[in-house]
Amino acid sequence: MDSPRWLPLESNPEFVSCLGMKPTWQFGDVYGLDPELLSMVPRPVCAVLLLFPVTEKYEAFKQEEEERLKDQGQQVSPDVYFIKQTIGNACGTIGLIHAVGNNQKHMDFESNSPLKKFLEQTSKMTPEERAAFLEKDEAPSLDEKVNLHFIAFVNIGGELYELDGRKPFPVVHGKTTEDTFLEDAAKVCKVFMARDPEEVRFTVIALSKES
Numbered sequence: 001m002d003s004p005r006w007l008p009l010e011s012n013p014e015f016v017s018c019l020g021m022k023p024t025w026q027f028g029d030v031y032g033l034d035p036e037l038l039s040m041v042p043r044p045v046c047a048v049l050l051l052f053p054v055t056e057k058y059e060a061f062k063q064e065e066e067e068r069l070k071d072q073g074q075q076v077s078p079d080v081y082f083i084k085q086t087i088g089n090a091c092g093t094i095g096l097i098h099a100v101g102n103n104q105k106h107m108d109f110e111s112n113s114p115l116k117k118f119l120e121q122t123s124k125m126t127p128e129e130r131a132a133f134l135e136k137d138e139a140p141s142l143d144e145k146v147n148l149h150f151i152a153f154v155n156i157g158g159e160l161y162e163l164d165g166r167k168p169f170p171v172v173h174g175k176t177t178e179d180t181f182l183e184d185a186a187k188v189c190k191v192f193m194a195r196d197p198e199e200v201r202f203t204v205i206a207l208s209k210e211s
Contacts, residue, residue, distance in 0.1 A: 020113025030204035047099035047207040048185040083130040085165025095150035098163040153185040
């Protein structure tokens with residue numbers, strides 16, 4: 001049986017407001033990764049989403065990275081909320097769950113928030129169990145091929161984590177702080193861009209506190 005597929009519209013971060021998240025923190029575009037443009041992003045920032053094209057170069061790197069990390073190992077905090085992606089076209093949804101799920105201490109939710117309820121119900125589950133739980137949600141079907149992918153970056157315990165539901169585990173990118181998080185995430189985003197220098201389909205979104 002084929003995995004369910006969700007409409008690409010689910011990749012729009014604005015739909016979080018429909019899931020009961022109060023606007024104390026909001027998603028906004030990052031217009032560039034140089035210091036001047038990063039300085040325009042409202043602070044503090046608790047999560048960064050990167051939308052990028054899934055190319056042959058990236059897929060080759062992804063496989064190489066997975067084998068390397070399995071071989072050398074890495075320390076992943078048990079506090080990281082990670083969910084696998086088993087639903088086609090749902091990478092935006094997964095990215096948003098990763099962004100919000102790892103920053104619940106900052107977020108304000110409506111009392112009937114389905115997003116908050118989902119996070120509470122899956123808090124003790126494995127990444128695979130969370131994916132299966134998410135699959136139970138009704139969603140429109142679509143067979144269209146989407147070759148853009150969302151991932152999230154978060155700061156957990158002073159470590160910069162890349163969270164990608166297509167990968168078997170979180171990827172640790174080194175030390176970070178609340179003050180340097182956006183700049184540190186931007187450095188990793190630049191690596192993604194440098195891997196496919198001929199591509200222009202990159203978008204960076206920051207989850208910032210409303211000023």
